[in-house]
Amino acid sequence: MAVVGLSGRLARCYCLRAVRSSLRVPALQLHVSKTAMGASQKDFESAVNQVKLLKKDPGNEVKLKLYALYKQATEGPCNTPKPGLFDLINKAKWDAWNALGDLPKETARQNYVDLVSGLRSSSDSSSQVKPEADKKQAGYETLVITSEDHITKIMLNRPAKKNALNTQMYQEIMLALEAASKDDSTITVFTGSGDYYSSGNDLTNFTDIPPGGVEEKAKNGAILLRDFVDCFIDFPKPLVAVVNGPAVGISVTVLGLFDLVYASDRATFHTPFSHLGQTPEGCSSYTFPKIMGLAKAVEMLIFGKKLTAGEAYAQGLVTEVFPDSTFEKEVWTRLKAYSKLPRNAMRISKQIIRNHEKEKLHAINAEESSILQERWLSDECVNAVMNFLSQKAKL
Numbered sequence: 001m002a003v004v005g006l007s008g009r010l011a012r013c014y015c016l017r018a019v020r021s022s023l024r025v026p027a028l029q030l031h032v033s034k035t036a037m038g039a040s041q042k043d044f045e046s047a048v049n050q051v052k053l054l055k056k057d058p059g060n061e062v063k064l065k066l067y068a069l070y071k072q073a074t075e076g077p078c079n080t081p082k083p084g085l086f087d088l089i090n091k092a093k094w095d096a097w098n099a100l101g102d103l104p105k106e107t108a109r110q111n112y113v114d115l116v117s118g119l120r121s122s123s124d125s126s127s128q129v130k131p132e133a134d135k136k137q138a139g140y141e142t143l144v145i146t147s148e149d150h151i152t153k154i155m156l157n158r159p160a161k162k163n164a165l166n167t168q169m170y171q172e173i174m175l176a177l178e179a180a181s182k183d184d185s186t187i188t189v190f191t192g193s194g195d196y197y198s199s200g201n202d203l204t205n206f207t208d209i210p211p212g213g214v215e216e217k218a219k220n221g222a223i224l225l226r227d228f229v230d231c232f233i234d235f236p237k238p239l240v241a242v243v244n245g246p247a248v249g250i251s252v253t254v255l256g257l258f259d260l261v262y263a264s265d266r267a268t269f270h271t272p273f274s275h276l277g278q279t280p281e282g283c284s285s286y287t288f289p290k291i292m293g294l295a296k297a298v299e300m301l302i303f304g305k306k307l308t309a310g311e312a313y314a315q316g317l318v319t320e321v322f323p324d325s326t327f328e329k330e331v332w333t334r335l336k337a338y339s340k341l342p343r344n345a346m347r348i349s350k351q352i353i354r355n356h357e358k359e360k361l362h363a364i365n366a367e368e369s370s371i372l373q374e375r376w377l378s379d380e381c382v383n384a385v386m387n388f389l390s391q392k393a394k395l
């Protein structure tokens with residue numbers, strides 16, 4: 001029977017990944033924030049000096065993070081041969097640096113500065129109160145959330161996995177949106193850490209099969225998807241996407257529910273649903289034709305055409321495109337100015353603009369989720385996911 005076959009194949013995928021992860025040092029997840037404007041060389045040098053003055057030893061894990069970020073900030077991606085298996089210290093350092101992948105030098109420099117600043121404040125914390133402007137919200141593992149200048153920034157933070165959304169990240173984003181809807185910020189911003197905005201749904205989500213088998217997995221996935229997208233439909237404040245790099249799948253489709261989409265000219269927009277045996281979600285089956293017209297929506301959603309930032313702008317999915325070299329500076333200057341506008345007026349305006357369609361969007365979300373629940377059990381989808389996972393398995 002088909003389902004038994006699918007279940008067996010997914011189980012084999014799962015084993016493959018289990019073996020693979022047992023062979024590898026886990027990638028370091030850096031829970032450090034990147035402030036809006038980026039750190040200067042002077043900030044970086046000052047942070048390097050401050051490390052020497054830390055009162056408390058930060059421990060080996062943090063020292064490895066510092067080492068990796070320093071190397072990435074000064075030399076770029078790891079460029080030395082991997083040390084031998086028994087050269088434990090150098091191997092750990094190499095692994096930490098290598099785990100940063102293609103993280104841009106400026107981001108590494110900023111993350112280094114933020115990490116040192118966090119270490120300094122925790123070592124001085126006995127007597128000091130953190131300034132309001134630099135509060136990083138604790139308790140999130142896949143996100144870095146900061147509040148500054150009346151802006152809550154939600155940064156997807158799995159750069160080694162191109163910010164793929166795993167189950168934990170979906171759940172944390174829902175919590176973060178709930179919190180941001182109630183905090184005193186005027187606008188909420190999504191962005192990505194590292195070179196990607198997001199590579200979409202984490203395809204390894206499909207490998208973790210519960211006792212109820214693949215049907216239960218598909219059912220849970222559909223519930224998660226529906227709840228996740230509902231949070232975007234209902235979000236009451238202006239929602240902004242700062243698309244710092246390529247975006248794939250669900251990270252593209254939900255953009256139709258954002259109020260502003262700013263993109264670096266490095267960003268691309270790709271929804272390869274048919275290639276994955278899947279179908280559109282995030283209400284894109286409705287929002288995309290409405291935004292860009294049926295012909296262009298079909299090209300993206302059925303044929304998987306990848307758009308450049310310029311094309312996405314021409315088709316109305318993106319509000320404005322900025323050169324990558326000045327992207328962060330220009331966007332954050334703009335957003336800081338917007339964040340000073342009266343909060344209630346912005347919120348009410350959003351309600352007036354969006355409320356007509358809310359009910360319809362919820363119905364579309366429910367329908368898309370239920371269709372995907374079926375799709376996830378199809379041979380087409382299982383084969384496509386297995387294909388990706390086996391290509392990535394470095395056994």
Ligand SMILES: CCCCC/C=C/C(=O)SCCNC(=O)CCNC(=O)[C@H](O)C(C)(C)COP(=O)(O)OP(=O)(O)OC[C@H]1O[C@@H](n2cnc3c(N)ncnc32)[C@H](O)[C@@H]1OP(=O)(O)O
Nearest residue numbers: 160161162164199200201202203204221224225249250392
């Ligand atoms: C429950 C709700 C479900 C909602 C339905 C959502 C649907 C979607 O979002 S469909 C879109 C799914 N995403 C994809 O199909 C993208 C898959 N990834 C890729 O095609 C590529 O990785 C890439 C083009 C995004 C980047 O390629 P490249 O620059 O060559 O980098 P790597 O492939 O080496 O990636 C680095 C690292 O990251 C892992 N990774 C990247 N994307 C994903 C992903 N979507 N899921 C899981 N893992 C991903 C990749 O495996 C590499 O990991 P390591 O091998 O461990 O270094």
